[in-house]
Amino acid sequence: MLFRLVIGAVFLASTVNADPLPSWTEGANKTSIIEFVEAVSDPASPDYVTESDRIAVFDNDGTLWAEQPVYFQLIFAIDQVAKMAASDPSMLTSPAIKAAADGDMKAVLASGKEGLVEILKASHANMSLDTFATDVAAWLETARHPKTGQPYDEMLYQPMLELLRYLRDQGFLTYIVSGGGIEFMRVFAEDAYGIPPQQVVGSSTTSTYEVIDGVPTIVKGQELFFVDDKAGKPVGIQHHIGKRPILAGGNSDGDFQMLEWVTSGEGPRLGILVWHTDGDREWAYDREGHIGVLNRGLDEGPDRGWVLVDMKNDWSRIWK
Amino acid sequence: MLFRLVIGAVFLASTVNADPLPSWTEGANKTSIIEFVEAVSDPASPDYVTESDRIAVFDNDGTLWAEQPVYFQLIFAIDQVAKMAASDPSMLTSPAIKAAADGDMKAVLASGKEGLVEILKASHANMSLDTFATDVAAWLETARHPKTGQPYDEMLYQPMLELLRYLRDQGFLTYIVSGGGIEFMRVFAEDAYGIPPQQVVGSSTTSTYEVIDGVPTIVKGQELFFVDDKAGKPVGIQHHIGKRPILAGGNSDGDFQMLEWVTSGEGPRLGILVWHTDGDREWAYDREGHIGVLNRGLDEGPDRGWVLVDMKNDWSRIWK
Numbered sequence: 001m002l003f004r005l006v007i008g009a010v011f012l013a014s015t016v017n018a019d020p021l022p023s024w025t026e027g028a029n030k031t032s033i034i035e036f037v038e039a040v041s042d043p044a045s046p047d048y049v050t051e052s053d054r055i056a057v058f059d060n061d062g063t064l065w066a067e068q069p070v071y072f073q074l075i076f077a078i079d080q081v082a083k084m085a086a087s088d089p090s091m092l093t094s095p096a097i098k099a100a101a102d103g104d105m106k107a108v109l110a111s112g113k114e115g116l117v118e119i120l121k122a123s124h125a126n127m128s129l130d131t132f133a134t135d136v137a138a139w140l141e142t143a144r145h146p147k148t149g150q151p152y153d154e155m156l157y158q159p160m161l162e163l164l165r166y167l168r169d170q171g172f173l174t175y176i177v178s179g180g181g182i183e184f185m186r187v188f189a190e191d192a193y194g195i196p197p198q199q200v201v202g203s204s205t206t207s208t209y210e211v212i213d214g215v216p217t218i219v220k221g222q223e224l225f226f227v228d229d230k231a232g233k234p235v236g237i238q239h240h241i242g243k244r245p246i247l248a249g250g251n252s253d254g255d256f257q258m259l260e261w262v263t264s265g266e267g268p269r270l271g272i273l274v275w276h277t278d279g280d281r282e283w284a285y286d287r288e289g290h291i292g293v294l295n296r297g298l299d300e301g302p303d304r305g306w307v308l309v310d311m312k313n314d315w316s317r318i319w320k
Numbered sequence: 321m322l323f324r325l326v327i328g329a330v331f332l333a334s335t336v337n338a339d340p341l342p343s344w345t346e347g348a349n350k351t352s353i354i355e356f357v358e359a360v361s362d363p364a365s366p367d368y369v370t371e372s373d374r375i376a377v378f379d380n381d382g383t384l385w386a387e388q389p390v391y392f393q394l395i396f397a398i399d400q401v402a403k404m405a406a407s408d409p410s411m412l413t414s415p416a417i418k419a420a421a422d423g424d425m426k427a428v429l430a431s432g433k434e435g436l437v438e439i440l441k442a443s444h445a446n447m448s449l450d451t452f453a454t455d456v457a458a459w460l461e462t463a464r465h466p467k468t469g470q471p472y473d474e475m476l477y478q479p480m481l482e483l484l485r486y487l488r489d490q491g492f493l494t495y496i497v498s499g500g501g502i503e504f505m506r507v508f509a510e511d512a513y514g515i516p517p518q519q520v521v522g523s524s525t526t527s528t529y530e531v532i533d534g535v536p537t538i539v540k541g542q543e544l545f546f547v548d549d550k551a552g553k554p555v556g557i558q559h560h561i562g563k564r565p566i567l568a569g570g571n572s573d574g575d576f577q578m579l580e581w582v583t584s585g586e587g588p589r590l591g592i593l594v595w596h597t598d599g600d601r602e603w604a605y606d607r608e609g610h611i612g613v614l615n616r617g618l619d620e621g622p623d624r625g626w627v628l629v630d631m632k633n634d635w636s637r638i639w640k
Contacts, residue, residue, distance in 0.1 A: 052516060129558065173518075186562045196372060197562025198493075198518075209554040209577055216581045218558050234529040238449065238538050240560060242506045242517025257529055261536045 020166040023159040023317040029307050030314070033163070036270045040246065041170040047268040049246055051171040056247035057201075057237060057258065058160070060178035060185060062292040063251045063274050064193060066155045068283040069146070070105065070291060073184050074116070076139050078108055080123035094118055109290075125205055125222035128212075129183060132220055136187040153188045156320040159309075160249075160274070164193055167247070175245070177201045177237055179229035179254055183220070201240045203228045233258035251276065252292040259297070259306060271306035273297045278312040281319075340486040343479040343637040349627050350634065353483070356590045360566065361490040367588040369566055371491040376567040377521075377557060377578065378480070380498035380505060382612040383571045383594050384513060386475045388603045389466070390425065390611060393504050394436070396459050398428055400443035414438055429610075445525055445542035448532075449503060452540055456507040473508045476640040480569075480594070484513055487567070495565070497521045497557055499549035499574055503540070521560045523548045553578035571596065572612040579617070579626060591626035593617045598632035601639075 020037075024030040039047040040054060061067040078100040085092050085101035092098050096115030099107035100122075108115065124132065140153050148155060164174050176185060176195055182202030189195045206221040228236040234257055237245065248255070248262035249272035259271040276285050276292065286294045301308055311318065340357075344350040359367040360374060381387035398420040405412050405421035412418050416435030419427035420442075428435065444452065460473050468475060484494050496505060496515055502522030509515045526541040548556040554577055557565065568575070568582035569592035579591040596605050596612065606614040621628055631638065 182559070182562075198560065200562060204559065207555050207558065209551040209581065211580070216554070216577075216584045218554060231529040234536070234538060235527050238527065239502070239524065240518065242502070242520060257536075260531070261529065264536045 020169070021159065021162050023162055023315055025314055025316050027314065029309055032307050033270070033272070036247070036268060037166065037170050037172075040268050049267060053243070053246060054167075054170070054172040055175065055241060055243065055245040056167050056172045056249070057175045057177040057241075057245045057262065058164070058248070059250040059252070059255045059258070060176050060180050060202075061251075062276065063249055063255070064157060064160050064164075064176070065152070066145075066157075066282065067291050068285070070109070071180065072145075072152045072155075073180050074108075074119075075143070075152070076136065076184070077119050077123040078103065078105070079139060079143055080135060081119055084122065091122065097122060121222045124181065124184075125220050127220055129207065129218040129220055132183060133187050136184055140188060153192050154320060156192055157274070157315075158317050158320045159315045161193065161320060163249075164195070168194065172247070173199065175199045175201060175237075175241065177228065177233055177248075177258060179203055179227070179232075182228075201228055201236045203232075229254045231257045234261040237261075246270070248272070249274065250297075252294050253296045256296050259301075260304075263304060263306065271301070271304065272309060273301050273306055274309045275311060277310050278315075278318065280312075282311060284312075340489070341479065341482050343482055343635055345634055345636050347634065349629055352627050353590070353592070356567070356588060357486065357490050360588050369587060373563070373566060374487075374490070374492040375495065375561060375563065375565040376487050376492045376569070377495045377497040377561075377565045377582065378484070378568070379570040379572070379575045379578070380496050380500050380522075381571075382596065383569055383575070384477060384480050384484075384496070385473070386465075386477075386602065387611050388605070390429070391500065392472045392475075393500050394428075394439075395463070395472070396456065396504070397439050397443040398423065398425070399459060399463055400455060401439055404442065411442065417442060441542045444501065444504075445540050447540055449527065449538040449540055452503060453507050456504055460508060473512050474640060476512055477594075477635070478637050478640045479635045481513065481640060483569075484515070488514065492567070493519065495519045495521060495557075495561065497548065497553055497568075497578060499523055499547070499552075502548075521548060521556045523552075549574045551577045554581040557581075566590070568592070569594065570617075572614050573616045576616050579621075580624075583624060583626065591621070591624065592629060593621050593626055594629045595631060597630050598635075598638065600632075602631060604632075 021030055039045045040049040042048060058064055061071050081097060081100035082103055092101055096111035096118045099111060100119045140151060143152060145152055145155060167174055174195055176189055180202050182200055182204045185202055186197045186200050189200050204225045206223045206225040208219050208221060210217050210219050244265045245262050247270045248259045250259055251274040263269040263271040276283055278284060285292060341350055359365045360369040362368060378384055381391050401417060401420035402423055412421055416431035416438045419431060420439045460471060463472060465472055465475060487494055494515055496509055498505060500522050502520055502524045505522055506517045506520050509520050524545045526543045526545040528539050528541060530537050530539050564585045565582050567590045568579045570579055571594040583589040583591040596603055598604060605612060
């Protein structure tokens with residue numbers, strides 16, 4: 001009996017003192033994050049924030065999951081066009097669609113914005129939302145990343161999963177705010193991140209409600225409805241959440257305005273930028289390229305007090 | 321001591337058996353609602369629904385608060401134009417604006433859709449969202465309803481407040497899904513209904529993010545972004561919530577598609593229509609008029625199994 005009491009006490013103590021961010025190496029960045037979260041969630045702290053205002057928003061591509069060699073959603077679009085063309089070759093009417101059907105990423109990218117829009121329309125529009133969600137789920141089941149051989153929805157950053165969990169444990173509502181498609185992300189966000197559909201903000205096409213053969217149906221259209229990127233991110237946050245969050249995390253200049261808006265409100269604020277510095281375990285990129293370009297964040301972030309997370313040195317483990 | 325124990329036991333029993341809907345008269349409608357809520361929230365029930373899927377959506381005008389003689393938001397717009405014109409007569413350039421400035425509701429309505437849009441733009445657009453929210457809050461503080469003399473945000477239906485509270489007590493997330501302005505409703509929805517900003521879905525204008533004199537600002541524009549009415553309601557729900565709710569409440573044909581979509585999903589579903597039948601305590605209207613017209617709901621609702629709430633007979637008390 002005494003033994004069990006002692007074990008219980010030890011267990012309790014280790015739970016209380018458990019490191020909420022075990023994959024983050026000790027240092028100034030980890031300390032800043034923990035001190036912020038403790039300050040806003042401790043009623044005795046001068047920086048205490050009521051639970052209803054403890055809202056944290058995170059970019060997805062390059063912040064919660066990887067984004068190289070191109071956004072995973074584009075790989076889905078290309079794979080999907082290839083699958084559709086295999087059963088309906090009549091759709092092979094343009095160079096971009098043919099390139100996608102051949103899985104020729106170089107030719108796809110060379111087809112320019114017009115070509116990409118064509119591929120996105122073919123794979124994302126003019127179908128019921130249920131069909132689209134089923135397509136995405138089926139793709140996630142079978143598709144594998146060209147470099148790692150992993151399912152795309154397992155290429156998640158373990159330290160960020162720990163941060164999401166820690167924030168929720170401390171009373172935060174956690175949101176995704178991404179340039180990616182809102183309905184694309186909703187397919188996996190709950191399983192991958194513990195983030196339910198109503199806490200996903202993203203880009204979208206217009207959609208309509210139609211009763212088709214007696215069945216009420218949401219149909220995805222092909223016109224852009226909202227682009228949740230750059231200055232669109234604060235707008236998307238306001239539209240969906242209706243208030244300014246107190247914590248924002250991103251990794252590229254597409255997140256700049258979101259971090260700027262979030263960290264310029266009154267009271268305690270935290271901005272986090274994930275900096276891709278680890279070419280061995282992940283990818284190393286920042287100021288140049290087509291994906292996740294980070295210039296303004298590197299130039300202005302530190303002066304604005306944003307935590308610049310150096311993946312190579314701040315994360316002892318990268319992958320889930 | 322024994323006395324206190326007995327008192328305690330009686331209190332406990334009365335709490336357990338307390339009527340969750342005391343302002344609803346006993347009858348088939350009240351029974352239907354309670355049986356539905358009990359069935360979906362009882363893990364032992366065959367109709368049990370996991371908590372994350374217990375989502376309920378409600379129209380606002382005429383469902384949670386009153387909507388006569390015209391939508392309260394239009395009264396705000398007119399009052400606001402009058403206030404603006406008093407300090408800046410140069411804006412009195414059109415018959416509609418002049419009618420609003422004179423508080424001449426008849427002339428405002430006679431100005432047609434074009435006139436109404438003009439009044440809405442003058443009162444709702446081309447300003448920071450903070451300014452707009454401050455304007456709405458100030459109006460709610462001082463404006464009084466022409467018939468009741470009450471503040472508008474106290475003209476709430478007590479039975480619906482009880483229903484919202486009951487649903488939340490049983491693990492539901494409660495949402496407003498209204499044709500009214502999303503940012504207009506967010507100003508009072510949390511105090512009035514216990515519904516936080518992120519659970520308000522409504523119509524909106526486009527908005528932009530701008531750094532004005534160094535201050536990050538959300539600016540309300542004047543172009544329509546989304547109309548959350550009729551077939552727009554299921555679309556708005558999907559956009560914000562990302563899944564189909566299991567309960568919907570409305571009062572007009574503007575809510576038909578929302579109830580249709582919600583009640584046609586698999587598993588247990590409940591549709592509720594508030595029918596304005598009490599000309600003494602509230603207003604009596606349904607098939608005709610400019611506000612809250614209810615035809616299709618009366619014709620098809622009962623066959624679809626929707627609960628048609630007869631305000632005169634089903635509600636022992638109407639006002640909060």
